[in-house]
Every structure is written in structure tokens, then in C-alpha cells.
Amino acid sequence: MRMNPDELLRALLFREFRFGRYTFDFLEALLAVCITGVGYLLRTPFEAGLPHWPFLLAEWYLAFAGAVLIWRYTESRKKTIGTYSILLILPTVIADGAILRSNACVGAVLMICALLLLEREEKWLFTAVAAALLLWSVKYIGILFVCIVLRQNQRLKSTQLLLLLAAGGARFAYAYRSWLNAGYTLVTFHWPNIYEIVGKEAVQGQLIDPIALVGLFLTAGLLLMAVWLFGQGKLFGLGISAGTLLRLFLFFGLAAGYFLPYMDQSYGYLYCITGVLYFMLEPGEFFVPVLLQIVTYTGYQECLNGESMMPMAVFSGIQFLIMAYLGVRLLQEAGVIKICRQKN
Numbered sequence: 001m002r003m004n005p006d007e008l009l010r011a012l013l014f015r016e017f018r019f020g021r022y023t024f025d026f027l028e029a030l031l032a033v034c035i036t037g038v039g040y041l042l043r044t045p046f047e048a049g050l051p052h053w054p055f056l057l058a059e060w061y062l063a064f065a066g067a068v069l070i071w072r073y074t075e076s077r078k079k080t081i082g083t084y085s086i087l088l089i090l091p092t093v094i095a096d097g098a099i100l101r102s103n104a105c106v107g108a109v110l111m112i113c114a115l116l117l118l119e120r121e122e123k124w125l126f127t128a129v130a131a132a133l134l135l136w137s138v139k140y141i142g143i144l145f146v147c148i149v150l151r152q153n154q155r156l157k158s159t160q161l162l163l164l165l166a167a168g169g170a171r172f173a174y175a176y177r178s179w180l181n182a183g184y185t186l187v188t189f190h191w192p193n194i195y196e197i198v199g200k201e202a203v204q205g206q207l208i209d210p211i212a213l214v215g216l217f218l219t220a221g222l223l224l225m226a227v228w229l230f231g232q233g234k235l236f237g238l239g240i241s242a243g244t245l246l247r248l249f250l251f252f253g254l255a256a257g258y259f260l261p262y263m264d265q266s267y268g269y270l271y272c273i274t275g276v277l278y279f280m281l282e283p284g285e286f287f288v289p290v291l292l293q294i295v296t297y298t299g300y301q302e303c304l305n306g307e308s309m310m311p312m313a314v315f316s317g318i319q320f321l322i323m324a325y326l327g328v329r330l331l332q333e334a335g336v337i338k339i340c341r342q343k344n
Contacts, residue, residue: 028077028081031081031085032081032084032085035084035085035088035089036060036088038088038089039059039060039063039088039089042089042094042098043056043094043097043098052101055097055101055102055103055105055106056097058105058106058109059088059093059097059105060088061109062087062093062105062108062109062112062273063083063084063087063088064084065109065112065113065116066083066084066087066112066273066276066277067080067081067083067084067087068080068116069083069112069115069116069119069277070083070277070280070281072116072119073119073242073280073281074280074281079280082280083276083277083280086276087273087276090272090273090276090293091293091297092268092269092272092293092296092297092300093105093269093272093273095297095300095304096266096269096300099300099304100265100266100300100303100304102266102269104266104269104270105269106136107133107136107137107139107140107269107270108269108270108273110129110130110132110133110136111133111140111143111249111270111273111274112273113129114126114129114130114133115245115277117129118155118245119242123155123156123157123160124160127156127160127163127164130143130147130164130167131163131164131167132167134164134167134168134171135167135170135171136171137171137175138171138172138175138176138260139257139263139266139267139270140253140270141168141171141172141256141260142223142249142252142253142254142255142256142257143168143249143252143253144164144165144168145223145224145226145227145252145256146248146249146252146253147160147161147164148161148227149227149230149231149240149248150240152227152230152231153240155240176216176262179212179262180209180212180213189262189263189264189265190264190265190299190300190302190303191257191263191264191265191267191268191299192295192298192299192312192313192315192316192319193257193258193259193260193263193316193319194215194258194259194316194320195211195215195261196311196312196313196315196316197313197316197317209261211261212261212262215259215260215261216260216261218259219255219256219259219260222255222259223252223255223256226251226252226255226327229331229334229336230330230331230334230336232334232336242281243278243281243282244330244333246274246277246278246281247278247282247326247329247330248330249271249274250271250274250275250278250288250292250326251323251326251327251330253270253271253274254271254292254319254322254323254326255323255327258316258319258320258323264299264303265296265299265300265302265303266299267296267299268292268295268296268299269296271292271296272289272292272293272296275288275289275292275293276289288322288325288326291318291321291322292319292322294315294318295315295318295319295322298310298312298315
């Protein structure tokens, strides 16, 4: 029996293909090709031209690896292709790679690889990749505190945590020893954090900015207190779900950058990527990546144009609300709020 052209086209569009243990149909493959073309075109109409090829390939790999991670978590083809599409056309990704030609995508690639290894229970490989991430830039120091929580959950061994502490501590000491003596002010860079609210001008006539020094100790103290608070509950003795794991990375990553001085506009790049993955696992909390995208893109806008659409303190306040929401959710999941109510 011969099929007419409409039936042939319909059969082709919904024909399924198998690649290893992954299946997809022709329409999904066509959509992925179209999104890839759109992602390429979005990076071409700038005077600076295309980003450097290693970073361009890293952005493509980042989108693909993020899609693979969501597939492993959900086995949902719609969420997988959605993740790939969003990561390829995300405004912050385009602004960072095509306009500023930054290398923030390298840290995001390492992060996604670390999550893939952790999901597969490759603990030593995860430790190696996470150590490389911590050595790559001081901007990722918040991830070190997530690893402390993972140690509490028996997901990491003490020797692995010590290796990560050594890597993060070495990079932290090296970066801030250089920056405190470099003459930077807290307005040199463009990341909306607490210094946009409490004051960001350096004290003149001193070798070391005391506000920045206080910020370093404040960051360490608050993040260690958060680890202690989360450890009071029972969540981490029962295991950590994928959504909670991403929530931990978002909370500690954002909290570190909120109190650390000298953070630039590319600080939010990794956490916008993480926010997209988080949305795919927690669709009801779509406002978290949306608000985070707005806050991060504001930093790029001020970097490129010299001013933002509104005072940066407004976006600092939005970021604080995001952190507060994530922190409360983690305390609820750990049962800490319930324990406090019972004691009272």
C-alpha cells in the first residue's frame, strides 16, 4: 500500500532513532539543528566577531553536557532538548562569550563535568575536577562549602575533602594577596553584591582596603555557619536529591559572591547555567533562574555601557531575596525549621 506525501512526511517527522541507549525522533533532531544554527548566528553580528574557537566549542559542549545531565536525572526528552536550547541562546552566555570574549565558560564546563561524575558516583574523578575548578578561579570558592556538606552526607571521604580544601585555600590566598595590594576599589568590577548597598568606595591612603578585608572574614564565617545550620537536620543523613544538590550549589555559590569583594560581572555566569538545570528539575521554581538571569545580565550591561537600567543596589536586593529563598528551602528540607519549632 502506497502512502501519500502527507503520510510519508508525518512518518519521517516522528520516526525514532536510537543512539546507544538514547532515543530521539526526527523532529527533535531537526529542532536541535535549528537551535544550534540560531545559537551560531547570535554570536556573529558583533563587531568583535566570533569568540575564540576554544571558548565557542566550550559553549557548545556546555549546552550538550547540561542536556546529558538533565537526561540522566529525568530521562525526559522534552527537558533534555529544552536544556540544550536554553543554554545555547542564554543572553548571559552570548554576552560573555561573543561580546566580552571571557573564559567563564571554562569554569561552567568543569562544573557540569563534576556534576556528571558525582551523579555516576565517580568520587575521586569528581574530586579531581572540582579541585581543578577551585584552582581555576577564586570565584568558585562557594563550591568548597558544598563539598563540606557532601562530606557530612558521606558522599565524599575526608581525604577528598582535604584535597579540595587545599586547592580552594591555595587559590583563595593567592588571589586575595594579589588583589588587596593591587589598588582595586570595590567599584572596579560589576557584580551586584552587598557592597552596592553598604558602600563600595575604598578607603584612601591605605595599603589594604579594610572593607574588603572584613568582607573576606564575613564570607567565611557566614558560609561555615550555614554549613553548621544545615547539619543540624536529618536531610543529609538520608541522602541528597538532584534538586537539593543543585539548590546547595546555587545557595553557597551566590552567597560567596554576595559577600566577597572584587567579584566581576562574569561571577553569575556559572549560576545562571546551574539555574537552568535547577528549573528543569524544579519547574515550579522558574522564578529563581529568571531573576538570577536579570541580576547577572545587569552586571554585563553596566560593564558594557557604564550604567545599568536601575541602581545596582536594587539588583543586589533581588539577589539577596533569591539567596534567602534558597536558604529557607534548604532549612525546611533539612528539618531545621521543624526542630526549632518543636524546641520552642
